[in-house]
Amino acid sequence: MQCYSIPKVQGYYMNHDMLGEEGDFITSPEISQMFGELLGIWFVSEWIAAGKNAAFQLVELGPGKGTLLGDILRVFSQLGSLLKNCDISLHLVEVSQKLSEIQALTLTEEKVPLERNVESPVYMKGVTKSGIPVSWYRDLQDVPKEYSFYLAHEFFDVLPVHKFQKTPHGWREVLVDIDPQVSDKLRFVLAPCATPAEAFIQNDETRDHVEVCPEAGVVIQELSERISLTGGAALIADYGHDGTKTDTFRGFCGHRLHDVLTAPGTADLTADVDFSYLCRMSQGKVASLGPIEQQAFLRNMGIDVRLKILLDKTDEPSLRQQLLQGYNMLMNPMKMGERFNFLALVPHQRLHGRNHQTNARQSKPSPSPVAGFGELAWR
Numbered sequence: 001m002q003c004y005s006i007p008k009v010q011g012y013y014m015n016h017d018m019l020g021e022e023g024d025f026i027t028s029p030e031i032s033q034m035f036g037e038l039l040g041i042w043f044v045s046e047w048i049a050a051g052k053n054a055a056f057q058l059v060e061l062g063p064g065k066g067t068l069l070g071d072i073l074r075v076f077s078q079l080g081s082l083l084k085n086c087d088i089s090l091h092l093v094e095v096s097q098k099l100s101e102i103q104a105l106t107l108t109e110e111k112v113p114l115e116r117n118v119e120s121p122v123y124m125k126g127v128t129k130s131g132i133p134v135s136w137y138r139d140l141q142d143v144p145k146e147y148s149f150y151l152a153h154e155f156f157d158v159l160p161v162h163k164f165q166k167t168p169h170g171w172r173e174v175l176v177d178i179d180p181q182v183s184d185k186l187r188f189v190l191a192p193c194a195t196p197a198e199a200f201i202q203n204d205e206t207r208d209h210v211e212v213c214p215e216a217g218v219v220i221q222e223l224s225e226r227i228s229l230t231g232g233a234a235l236i237a238d239y240g241h242d243g244t245k246t247d248t249f250r251g252f253c254g255h256r257l258h259d260v261l262t263a264p265g266t267a268d269l270t271a272d273v274d275f276s277y278l279c280r281m282s283q284g285k286v287a288s289l290g291p292i293e294q295q296a297f298l299r300n301m302g303i304d305v306r307l308k309i310l311l312d313k314t315d316e317p318s319l320r321q322q323l324l325q326g327y328n329m330l331m332n333p334m335k336m337g338e339r340f341n342f343l344a345l346v347p348h349q350r351l352h353g354r355n356h357q358t359n360a361r362q363s364k365p366s367p368s369p370v371a372g373f374g375e376l377a378w379r
Contacts, residue, residue, distance in 0.1 A: 150233070298330060
């Protein structure tokens with residue numbers, strides 16, 4: 001069987017604005033401002049717990065429309081007195097030119113002209129509405145290896161997966177073939193023999209169908225290496241499971257399930273993230289917390305308190321309804337509450353109260369719990 005690669009310029013994410021009501025799916029930041037605000041609080045909390053470094057990079061992988069970063073930056077602005085002596089910069093990893101332009105409009109409003117250089121690893125630069133420098137990259141490898149906080153929200157679920165089926169002859173990869181009966185139709189077939197990606201399957205695997213994502217492993221290894229060397233943390237949020245699910249590969253088009261083999265390149269293809277695999281691929285270089293269900297993470301972060309504050313600030317019925325509907329979508333177990341999970345990667349020394357970098361300007365941190373991954377007392 002001969003395999004053909006599709007150039008990235010022809011891919012779904014290269015030519016579509018797939019987010020929001022007019023796109024193929026709606027993400028948490030598009031549902032409620034509270035989601036991004038609480039993530040902003042998480043990053044500030046980790047920055048404080050690690051010793052208030054004099055500078056940090058906020059790096060987002062696959063930033064969508066930039067809505068999430070916009071909400072996070074609003075929190076940073078509201079905490080300006082706390083962050084005033086910290087040199088913050090944004091670094092966005094985005095392969096889609098169309099989405100990067102949308103992100104730039106969301107974050108900068110182009111008050112300062114953007115610098116563009118398609119030949120450079122940093123293909124676009126600008127300044128946010130609040131004066132924070134922002135840069136765009138096509139590859140995480142090109143982001144400066146400095147003290148950073150990383151965010152990957154609904155990033156890993158769109159990476160390509162290898163599907164495997166257990167047979168009497170061992171594991172066989174599920175491949176895509178042309179249907180011999182209908183020339184313009186695709187079908188799934190089993191590989192006649194073992195394939196290289198089988199190496200990613202655990203020897204003690206008990207499921208009869210598994211999905212593995214080597215590219216996710218590469219990204220996790222890069223994040224783990226960076227965090228172990230320079231400090232910071234990574235926060236990952238996605239559809240997922242802890243190594244228990246089997247066949248989750250599916251397509252969405254116009255907010256409806258879509259046959260993944262029909263009209264390739266026109267629908268969003270996704271597979272649930274195996275968080276147990278992500279933890280394994282960190283190879284012990286960092287400590288991992290979670291996965292924890294979104295409902296629990298947001299509640300631990302104080303979403304109930306934040307909702308009450310926002311409701312108390314408005315008497316407008318439509319705004320109150322919007323807030324309550326957004327809360328329900330994020331927290332309801334039948335909606336996003338239990339379908340999404342959070343995972344954090346932090347330096348081992350973070351959990352033992354030792355800072356990676358120390359200088360005269362930094363206070364000595366205490367081994368405080370990592371926000372969101374345990375119940376906190378809110379007053």
